[in-house]
Amino acid sequence: MYIPIQRSSILIYFGYNLILTIFAPVLCIYGVVRSLVRGVPISQIRERFGYLPTSFEQVKRQPIWVHAVSVGEVVSVEPLLRHFKKNIPHVPIYLSTTTPEGRQIAKEKLAELTDGVFWMPFDFTFAVSKCLTTLRPRLVVIAETEIWPNLFRLSRENGSNLMIVNGRMSDRSAVWYERFSWFFAAVLHEVGRIIVQSEEDRERFIAAGASEIKISVGGNLKYDSVSSDESLMPDIENFLNEIDSDPILIAGSTREHEERPILEAFCRIVQNRPRALLVLAPRHPSRFREVGELVEGLELPFVRRSELSKRVPLNFVRPTVMLLDSVGELAALYKHASLVFIGGSLNGWGGHNLLEPAVCGCPVVVGPFMQNFRLVTEDMLRNDSILQIPSDAELVGAFEDILSDPRKAAELAERAKDTAERHTGAARRMSVVAMELYRKVLVSRYPSGMKSLVLKFPAKLWEIGVRVHAAIYTHGMRKCRQFNAFTLCVGNVTVGGTGKTPTVVWITEALNAMGLHPAVLTRGYRRVNRNRKIVAMPGEQISTLDIGDEAQLLLQRFSEKGLAVPVAVGADRYRAGMSIKNALKPGLFVLDDGLQHHRLHKDFNLVLIDVDDPFGSDAVVPLGRLREPLSGLTRASAFLLTHTQSDHDYSAIEQRLQKWNQAAPIYRSRVDVTSLRGITTGEDLSLDSLEGLPSLAFAGLGNPYNFFRSVDTLGARLTRCLRYPDHHRYTMDDINRIVEVSQKGKAQCVITTEKDLINLCHAVQKTCVTKTDRESILRELFAAVPLVCLSVQIKIEQGERLIQQIISANSEYETVKG
Template sequence: MAYFLYNVLLHIAAALLLPYFLIKMATASKYREGIPERFGFVDKRKLRALRKGKVVWVHAVSVGETKAVLPVLRILKRRRPDVKILFSTVTATGNRTAAQEGRGLIDALIYFPLDLPWSIRKVASAAKPSLFVVVEKEIWPNAFRTMRSLGAPVAIVNGTISDKSARGYARFGFLFRDVFSKVNAFLARTDDDMEKAISIGVPAAAAELTGNLKFDLSPSLMDRHFVANLKEAIGVRPGSTLIAAGSTHPGEEEIVLSSYKALSAEFSGLKLIIAPRHPERFNDVEALLRKSGVAYARRSKGGSADVVLLDSIGELMTVYSLSDIAIVGGSLVPGIGGHNLLEPAYFGKPVIYGSHLTTYMGMAELLEKNGGGVRVSGQKELTDALKGFLSDEVLKKRTGALARGVVEENRGASERTANALEKLLRR
């Protein structure tokens, strides 16, 4: 009865939202990508590479989740060459990241079908997965139910459940207790995540603490010519100091820009790169820069200026490696919850972020406890934090080294996760 009600509401919601998405499809290309696949119509030629092997279907919603799970898949395929990876994402940027960074690792790449029973079953019946893996918070009732009915174990890796989500799952326990009871392995980031998972229906025997995959960050080897070209393109030269503001959202660019303008008169050679989280905002951010009166350049159009808009995909990690100080967006304004603080930490950079953290609060607290991160509230605190690092080279280097230390001391989740997935494949 619970699934019947869920599916009725899901189909009604799909019908009501159809006009909205038709408008979006007409105005934004990202909404047009993968439309047939989202309804379960996958080109058979894509799935040919899955033949003659055990298929593991891995689902990651977007960029961060994709990057987090790729090291696990490398380990798994090294140990089990017979495994074929079907990889799905929801977002276009996640799909592009999987295509670029999963080359030679992912055997078939698709967009995840809507959680309609017929669309999920259509793809699952064609792919015949031996294991279904979702990353972090992707809880889809029909997908879980279908996989179990087809005999494929369900695993949640890098599992995390916020307090808000736990309350929501408990409120609709008539559905979600059954959904979570179908999970064969909940591989949790933290003890707290594991306890919450058990409280909402995951079998205690299926819950295991494996740690946070994002500490096992391992960027692709950077081509030195590419790095040198990017360095030249964004104007990094001897004597300059680069602040990288990554994954920014509306309202954050104004805060960062105000701090930069306040400091640029005092610190010569100061440069700023702003990398908006979503590509569709590139033009909006350019309009903001133009209005602010600062001299700027767009990465895609060449030229050089003290402020650069990084309107490209896949270059933020390299920019972090070239930066002196990093600001991680999604945290300076409410409603987003933050983004991965470990990307700049991996390169030994001081990490600054805002106070509006939810998903990444544990990561922030760990950085702060070890002296590798600084949390700020508002533009004045951001300016003060930046000024502190710009005025004290020793502090800047020490904070960056401590941030890198946090990454190194917490590695190993990928290996533990791969071990757990191997056990499920042997069933």
């Protein structure tokens, strides 16, 4: 349901972005320096400002963008990504991270599940907007608790559904979120669904300002993300086999002030067990050197994991400590452990993931501070599945208790494994909700707070002008002219391409087949002589400059189908129509794009709704994309949803349309590719001829993305997609750039639309040509790379019912007239 922007939200976002702007220089310098210090290549820092690789540009499909901040989150979303790939394998998945370690793990372990990994952009408006424009995601998934105001706001403005999965709030962060709930309530308002780990997390999100109806408890993804099937790298496996240590203790994800008591406890263990080995794994790579110096200071023989591949396996002093100075290998080591201690639980941090060693069947020891995994820990303790100690003084006793009693250790490990496995299934539950959001078209888009502040007044002036213009005709202050013939209007309430021209062709062909002899009226957008009325018949040679590209395309389509349908072009549709009526006496008129043409009476209004942006950001131009307020929907006789896809849910759009107009039935249409024409070769091509072919696509349409998606469905491997303004008249510079970019990307052909074929001839100042002559001209212009034209037609679900409704309306008109 659409909820309008609250004034307080606008002020909150304005204040947030004002602060970001003031401190932008400092924040940018800090962000860049910190990235460089952490080893981020300069070439990748551009991604932090929204400049993603060109290969990420999604003008074809609508991907899922998943954000996982670091290693833990990356690992936890893996099972969710597997469900995505299983259920919607054709949908690209892009993963963003914030830390180098997270990016490394994503590249190594999630390569087969993702189409690209990139750095999360800084939360500047320009950076997030650039990223969203490149990816064009249909769904943005945030793992755990990464709340970025501009990302959330701009995702919704971009038309993307947004959800938080595996949501949680620690004790410390929950206090801050609740304290600033007046701010976070505005941000969390943008989220479609929030799936949290526990009931406690649900209460904390509500306290932070989230809506209760959007939150549900789904469990913990980390139960599903752990696996005992991880394999060791050969050098580690060889090392363990060579030294044949027993027992092997692992201290995983240790933090500050924890390594010393662990090492001191291990020194006492090794006195009685000289073959014991301690694997010490600090949480952050920045501490590897510090921990190594600590081990050296205690004079313990140790080896760094990073040195294993360099070490010559000759006589050496048996190491009692291995410093795991690598990322992503800890989980694979757990199945070799005799005992595991969970780091972060001694120094007050709150612990780390204890599910991984539990699933691997390891006895687990934790310290007193496990608040970050409170529910998991409580569940484990309730089932006597782990051993918790009150302080580091009890480390030796706990270690000895487990190591000296193999039976007790095995029972503890088995209970831990059973407890962990009983809690699986979170990934499946979350994927179901994610799929619903992905398929559910977002009805409510709205402009950003800054844009609203700047353009609200101009938009109000436009709205007033539109209302006054309509009222002049509604109240009879100016005469609304009427043909002595049934008039059908195909129009829309938004600017941009909704598919009116192919719909006009479809309806005209259907009505002509019923013997009703239609004629088409069109404005002739961007023609040179706008005041001149022109009546043309299919097959007639006439300049595009005189009638416009859409009228030219209509004539071409009618000629190809053998339809003797006249097309009248003129800004005054009544005068243009009378020219046809007096000369040819058509049975009815089909008006192409005339819903706002109030000077002409319409007997039937078919209103097209583009499902990619159905309600034009709920604001009139220039703030939104509406030509008139949504109250104009009350004039519709029927609605036609365009560019639909069979597996998507459009019920939200239909429900909102019915609120405005319950009487108008709603139909759906999609675009089907009908043919491919090799302009360079002069031959028709089979639809499978583009399969796997490196190709460049370009178009000057109101909504070019549907064209690009059509090309993609044919299996073409798009190297680049170029977008031009609607009705663009190409120049030689444009053509040279298209050819240059295609050659640079090693494209073996360039693909465009029938409408663009017409406009390409402007480059050589030839606008009055036949289709054959046009192909001859283009053959010369694209001699360096083959040019292919893609033809489409719409397919309307229950199209026969729509035609019958139009015929019934026409019959009623004839009855009244008679």
